[in-house]
Amino acid sequence: xxxxxxxxxxxxxxxxxxxxxxxxxxxxxxxxxxxxxxxxxxxxxxxxxxxxxxxxxxxxxxxxxxxxxxxxxxxxxxxxxxxxxxxxxxxxxxxxxxxxxxxxxxxxxxxxxxxxxxxxxxxxxxxxxxxxxxxxxxxxxxxxxxxxxxxxxxxxxxxxxxxxxxxxxxxxxxxxxxxxxxxxxxxxxxxxxxxxxxxxxxxxxxxxxxxxxxxxxxxxxxxxxxxxxxxxxxxxxxxxxxxxxxxxxxxxxxxxxxxxxxxxxxxxxxxxxxxxxxxxxxxxxxxxxxxxxxxxxxx
Numbered sequence: 164x165x166x167x168x169x170x171x172x173x174x175x176x177x178x179x180x181x182x183x184x185x186x187x188x189x190x191x192x193x194x195x196x197x198x199x200x201x202x203x204x205x206x207x208x209x210x211x212x213x214x215x216x217x218x219x220x221x222x223x224x225x226x227x228x229x230x231x232x233x234x235x236x237x238x239x240x241x242x243x244x245x246x247x248x249x250x251x252x253x254x255x256x257x258x259x260x261x262x263x264x265x266x267x268x269x270x271x272x273x274x275x276x277x278x279x280x281x282x283x284x285x286x287x288x289x290x291x292x293x294x295x296x297x298x299x300x301x302x303x304x305x306x307x308x309x310x311x312x313x314x315x316x317x318x319x320x321x322x323x324x325x326x327x328x329x330x331x332x333x334x335x336x337x338x339x340x341x342x343x344x345x346x347x348x349x350x351x352x353x354x355x356x357x358x359x360x361x362x363x364x365x366x367x368x369x370x371x372x373x374x375x376x377x378x379x380x381x382x383x384x385x386x387x388x389x390x391x392x393x394x395x396x397x398x399x400x401x402x403x404x405x406x407x408x409x410x411x412x413x414x415x416x417x418x419x420x421x422x423x424x425x426x427x428x429x430x431x432x433x434x435x436x437x438x439x440x441x442x443x444x445x446x447x448x449x450x451x452x453x454x455x456x457x458x459x460x461x462x
Contacts, residue, residue, distance in 0.1 A: 182460070182461055184456070184457060184460035185460065188456055188457075188460050191456065192453050192456060192457070195449050195452055195453055195456075196449055196453065198449070199445045199446050199448070200446065202442075202445040203443070203445045203446050206438050206439070206441055206442035206445070207439070207442050209438050210435045210438045210439050210442070213431050213432075213434055213435040214435055216431065217380070217428050218384050218385045218386075220424075220427065220428070220431075221380055221381065221424060221428070222384065222386065224420075225269050225270060225271065225416065226268070227265050227266060227268065227269045227270075227386065227414070228265050228268070229265065229385060229386055230258060230261035230264070230265050230386075231261065232385075233258065234253075234256055234258070235256060235257055235258075238255075238256070238257050240255050253393075254393060258389065259389070259390070262386055262389050265386065266386070266412060266414070270416070271414050271415055271416040271417075271420075272415050273413065273414050273415065274412070274413055274415055275410050275411065275412060276378070276408060276410070276411045276412075276413050277409035277410065279369045279370050279372060279373045279378075279413070280367050280368070280369060280370075280408075280409060281368045281369065281370050282366075282367065282368040283365065283366065283367035283368070283405055283408065283409070284329060284365070284366060284405070285330075285341070285362060285364075285365055286330045286359075286360040286361045286362045286363065286364045286366065287326065287327045287328060287330035287359060287360070287361060287362060288361075288362040289319065289326060289327075289361065292319065292320070293317040293318060293319060294318055294319065295318065296318060297318040297319050297320045298318060298319050298320075298321060298358075298359050299313075299316045299317075299318055299355075299357075299359065300318060300319050300358065300359045300360070300361060301316065301332070301338070301355065301358050301360040302361050302363070303340055303342070303343050303344065303361065303364065306338055306340050306347050306348075306349055306364060307347065307349065308347055308348065308349065308383040309348075309349055309350075309380060309383055309428070309432060310432065311338070311349050311351065311352060313354055313355060316358070319359070327359045330359050330360055330361075330366075331359055331360070332351045332355060332357070332358055332359075332360055332366055333351065333357070334351055334352065334353045334355070334356045335350060335351060335368075335375060336350070336351045336366050336367070336368055337349070337350055337351070337366065337368070337375060337378065337379060338351060338360060338364050338365070338366055339364065339382065339403075340363060341363060341364060341365050341402050341403050341404070342363045342400055342401075342403075343363060343400065345391060345392065345395055345402060345403055346382065346387075346388055346391035346392065346403065347383070348378075348382040348383050349379055350375050350376055350379050365408060367408065372418070373413070373415065374418060374422050374425055376422075376428075376429070377421035377422070377424055378413060380424065380425060380428050381413055381414065382411065387411065390412070391403065391407075391411065394407040
């Protein structure tokens, strides 16, 4: 009840009707659900292990060692090191210098991303007025590392197409979050062809000299994320700029190696997706079984 903010009261809870099967059936129901949630948790841990294996796999294949990523409470630098225009202490944490050293030791050439970018621009800034039918709009919550979730895509009116300008994506474009959860990257799939995208993201396109899936994998890697977090600006909600993205450093092994690494990771992501579906299935099967138990107990 309530208009602006719906709520329930203690009296409402007391009046809720529940089935009360015998205690043996109740205990059986509890055991079934506990078992289902335990199996779900095990599969979720397995999924997490698959995701975690991707970073180490990429770094290992590129012969890059991940440096210690702990922040130091006390450290010193020389005045000559302050050449970036940044005066915040965090920017000069020793872990970043160690990360740069590790990257230089990669078993391939390392280049700025701008050497491969053909087009880059911000998304559209729009008021949150959504409709049932219209232009699908990708928001920051749709963007996940190496994948885009399309299940809860909102839509805006076709009449607002001019407001969107060039804020549309095509298959193979890359999107990166520039605010909030900074630095999440994914390649646009065929299913999202022609979707609009919001202002908290930046779209960029690459030439054919580098594999787009490899680039997304690298930018989502924990070492690359270390550098991206370093470049955040703004006090309340940190963000990154187009210039930051253009200057991100990318290892560039031969194209055939890039495609091999991307292919292996795609297989691991598919495996993780399958395990995750199985985890959800365990609970759904248990719910169906419990519903039947309750219905039979009431006959």
